[in-house]
Amino acid sequence: MEWKSDEKELKAAGAEPLPDGRCGLFIRGWEIESRKRSILTSLQLQQWEEELHTSHLPEMVFGDNSLVLKHVNTGTKIHFNAFDALVGWKHEALPPVEVPAAAKWKFRSKPLQQVVLDYDYTFTTPYSGSETVESNAEFVRGLSNESSSSLQWENCMDKIDLVALASKEPILFYDEIILYEDELADNGISLLTVKVRVMPSGWFLLLRFWLRVDGVLMRLRDTRLHCLFGEHMKSVILRESCWREATFQALSSKGYPSDCAAYSDPSIISERLPIIMQKAQKLSIEIPCKH
Template structure:
């Protein structure tokens, strides 16, 4: 039976704070689905008196002031800072990520969350974790590809206190992220503190034991067949117009059918007249099966190499969904994620 439900908030979730009225719950089979949509993050601190006091006593790493962090540094900062009551949401993002500049539109309270009741596995997509790969990996543009847009982006923000030293920082102004979701273990102990919730890392047990490479692929042709949609939503995580020289955006959408569900998290970059890039994560599950399929792909190309006619290019370059089929694939990783009770 497909029913609406009241779902307990997942502990230590960046998407939990600041829930809006546009908050949806849906339940089908052994799965709970939750989405939240809210306003963009403020561009500066909203409670400086309180935040400055907390900042003064909050220990910062030696790398503060540069955007680069290791995965461990990021996770430690998140667990230490995100639930600090003396900080506004802007300051939490600023301290955790230490980015020279956040995307112009960062939807800090937006999220998509999937909960498998039997295994208590949670898969979530939220803005904070979507931004993390930018400071950890810093993809940027391919080596040797220089564009005027980068200089224009910096000039447009030179008066911002967080970009005064950006020329000396290893900062990815394209906001490129290969974010593929956040995994958590739900706790049955409702009295547990948010900071005690366990975030699962794909490179460590138990999650690393449940994620294995596979030759099985998501049947995209099957998904193209018209059939009933029981639940659908599309959530924006962040977007930036690159100082009017293109667009960088990250969003996630979900479709739940009577027999399966499908999730697509997509980062799309277009630097006008220069370059396009996609980082896609697709998750597919057939109800009743004991696993999910996850496909992570990277597609990119110089725009000149796409060989698009002038008329076709004008239409396609502003439509990521239609353009996707024209951009060659660079990398593909396919995993099978087992839904095992052993995770608890």
């Protein structure tokens, strides 16, 4: 269901909808826009395969879907899209997950062809978002492109306050965008999504890769970003990445159910999956004072 914003709440927060029918809003110096389109056509898929140097892509690639968060005055842009996520999949190049013989048979595209799984058919990606600094922004004019091409994230011990995020604060904008999805020939799910919500105090998003290879493995890779609006158009962004993973066998040995139907919602079962990687970073954005 499409999100409907409340005009009074937007006005009270100093926010306004984006013009020209675009989906999103402008608030406290940030332009936040989501785009949702249909899946790639066969011709577009072919072009992507050539660019990514692969003959394998997920069943459903929403190549024109995106979420863009842009701090207008500094040109800082954090965005999420399927192509960059699949570049990450190609670069990580994990070995294929071993599946039982019965499941492996179902992965065959041609019945008489021998099964050769020589690539990561789960499309697992280390992707945590894309970022650029647009050089036409006010404060980066006069800088070389090289000096303004990436953001300076710092490792930190800070944590996103999820309890505070659960407080009763008006939601000015919300959307969920699918980037790609594959049902692994009815043997599970591989899904990459990004959700965003904007409140008067800041914005929060969750980029989630969720994998379930039925009877074999579950993998959850979450990246959360929380931006608090500060004084004088200053913003601080916290980014937390957490990767979790477990085999069905390991979960079963701890007394958890081995039935695949018990693992349809990653939010519910995430705590059962042990953490294999976790890190936190911080980014401060502010417009330098003019002398």
